[in-house]
Structure formats: C-alpha cells, structure tokens
Amino acid sequence: MARPALLQRRVSLLSLSLLCLVPLVQSNGNGLAQTPPMGWMAWERFRCDTDCKDDLENCISEKLFMDMADRLSEDGWRELGYEYVIIDDCWMSRIRDKNGTLQPDPDRFPSGIKRLADYVHNRGLKLGIYADMGRWTCMGFPGTTLDKIELDAQTFASWGVDYLKFDGCNSNALEQLLGYPLMSKALNATGRPMVYSCSWPVYIGSLPPEVNYTLLGDICHLWRNYYDIQDSWDSVQFIMDWFFNNQDYIQPAAGPGKWNDPDMLIIGNFGLSLEQSRTQMALWSIMASPLIMSNDLRSLDNAARAILQNKAAISINQDPLGIQGRRLFKEKTKIEVYWRPLVDAASALVFLSRRSDMPYHYHTSLEKLGFGKGNYEVYDVFEGSKPKPLNSTEQFTVSINPSGVVMWYLKPVKTEFFIYISLVSLIKFPSFKKHLLHFQLFFVCALS
Helix, strand or coil: CCCHHHHHHHHHHHHHHHHHHCCCCCHHHHCCCCCCCEEEECHHHHCCCCCCCCCCCCCCCHHHHHHHHHHHHHCCHHHHCCCEEECCCCCECCCCCCCCCCCECCCCCCCHHHHHHHHHHCCCCEEEEEEECCCECCCCCECCCHHHHHHHHHHHHHHCCCEEEEECCCCCHHHHHHHHHHHHHHHHHCCCCCEEEECHHHHCCCCCCCCCHHHHHHHCCEEECCCCCCCCHHHHHHHHHHHHHCHHHHHHHCECCEEEECCCECCCCCCCCHHHHHHHHHHHHHCCCCEEECCCCCCCCHHHHHHHCCHHHHHHHCCCCCCCCEEEEECCCCEEEEEEECHHHCEEEEEEECCCCCCEEEEECCCCCCECCCEEEEEECCCCCCCEEEECCCCEEEEECCCCEEEEEEEEECCCCCECECHHHHHHCCHHHHCHHHHCCCECCCCC
16 A cells, blocks of 8 residues: 555646646736736735624725725835735635625625725726635635636636636645646636636645646746745745755746746734845845735835835846746855846846854855856845946955845946856856756847
C-alpha cells in the first residue's frame, strides 16, 4: 500500500497527464494583468468576521468594502495603481437561491453585489470576488462545483465583477484539473473582462512536475504558489525563502499577463516593524508580485502609507518588461542581494539583512554583482535621495538595518556597447544560463 505522500504525488502526476484532454483557453491572451494587479483584499486583516451586530466596522459586509473603496479613491491610492477592491471568503449566504445561483448574505450585503460593484466602479475602481471549486469554501460557504462553474461565471459577469479569486478547498486533484481550466473558459465566454486568480499550484505541491507552469500561464493571470501569509515577520520570511529557494522553477513562468503570487501585503497591520515593512515592499517589487494590500486603510499610519505609496517601488513592481527578479547572493554574514532587470537597461537591487543585532556595513561593487563596465546613476528608493553617479568598478558600502533593506534603482549613463547581464555574471551564476531567454541580453548604444 502506497504511503499517503506518494499516493498524492501519483494522483497529481496522473492529473497532469490528463490535462491534455481539457480544452485550454488562454486567459492571459485577453490583454488583462499586463503588469501585476494592485489593490486591496479583505482576508488577512479581516478574515471571516461575520458578527456585524457587535463588530460593525470590521465584519465582512458591504459597508467594509464601500469604506475601502472610499479610501482607495480619496487617499491617493487609485492614482498609484491600486484599483481592485477584492472580496474574499464569507460573503455568501449559506445556501444558493431557488435557481441554484450564489447569493450574498442578505443581512451583511443587503444591497447585493451588483450595487456594490456599481459603487466601486463609480469611484474609478474595480471589484473582485471569491469562489471555491469544492463543495464548500474554505470557511464552509457554498462552493462552485464543476456543474456550477458556467452558472457562477455568468452570475459574476452579470454583477459587474472584474476579478475572480478561485480557491481549491474541499476539492480533489481531478476536480482541480478539470475545474481551473473550465472556469477560465467560462469567464472568457461571458464577454466581460475578468482577471483570473488561481490557487491551483498550492493544492498540488507548488513545484514541477506536479505543477506545469507553462500550462498554468495559459489558464490564469496569477496564481498562489505557497501557503497563506500571516501577520508576522516569520511568515514573510518563510514565503520569501520558498520563492527564492525555488526561483529556478517559478521565475521563468512570470511575465505580462501571468504572475506568481506570494500573497498579500500586510504592511500597516500588527506583525511587522518599519524595517520589515520596507523589506516586504522591496522584495514583492523585485518578485513582480501582485501588490494586494490587506490592512485597514481607514486607520493606516503615515509610515505604512509612505511605504505602500512609494512611487519608485511601485514603478519597479509595475515595470512593463515583466521579468521577475532573482536572488544573486546569500552571504555567510546573513546579507542577501536581489536583482531585477527593468526597461531601458535599468535594474533594481535590494540588499537585505537577516541579522538581528545591529546595522551591518556591506562592501561590494557593481562589477562584483555582475554588472557590465560603465557608469550608473543610483537612486535610493526608500531614502529618496537624488541620483548619484557610481562606476561599476568603484567599491561602495551600504548600511543595512536588522531585518531591513537598502533598495536601489540603477540606470546606465554614457556607456559604450555593453552587455546588460555580463558574461561574468553568467559564469558566476550558472543558473542564469538555463533561463537566458527569460532574462534576455540588452545591448545599449553610447548615449550622447
């Protein structure tokens, strides 16, 4: 008798082998999510609080989502790209209506989802909603079984929904194999553009061979690779470690219209310090991750707001080239270096300290980090300093606070023909060779 883990692996492999029998629809061919989606989602901060009698301000209700839509539209978020207001689990009535249609809880959403969508749209924003392909959602509300997929997709479209998060609780590998592509097809068949977020990978092992990321990119606009984020520094670190330890498998899958999703930004809640909040924003930007906040925008402090509204970090995250960044170094001193290529031969660097004692002075040069010879302009993303010139051979020192980052935006100046990713870096980091096509080589002519 096979052990449970081996049995699950065999089921997953069988599921993948059957995938060729399912007609695929290219969701990412509809022009949506060409940069990582940005917005706000209820789950991490507000969970499944349905007690509107004693906790009206925080329960999952139309009032909560209207409040957040007001904040996004009035406090400068929308202009920065934060455009989605996303409902998570626990919005539904415990039963479908007499026609088998999903319906919102009548006490907590008395106006209905269509009215809520109109409210959000009138503020220049978009509405997201949650469903689950199991018999029940993760929190026990009606699920979207295979026979309900077309009906629910049409229902969401009729309500004016712009984004669907499709979870996989209480479903098996075969149901997921069939259900995720079928929902993709059903959403496109409605004629309404809807971003499609899949939780499929995390339910079948997260990595190849169980997960075929090439096929996944034809089905979904973004997908959850790993476990839910919690409001703690440990949780942020676990997610960062998983993503960068497995970067060779998942990094090539990302690009315009198809994104790895390490889960929500928890900046402004209770679990992160100022330094750790900057770290999450920096690394999520390097990873080309969706920037979906889960916090209380009504009471956000100025420090958290400054991080989440940092225009340079957002610009790096939203870079149209769409190449996910990588970890370059993991030093014995507990300093790590991350890099992401950007348009116009620019790039972003992040220096992260995993230390817990005191600020650390890290000494290096751009040449040692694999940059081509020449001069660069360096802009400190969080300090906001004016761009400073730096030659690739020049030694420099950055002071990194414990659990914090230094994040740079770099752009070459007055360089003669050079290779954006130098041959030195390809030798020093052999894994780059395997994914060379995903990084590309950028030859830049001398600037006058």
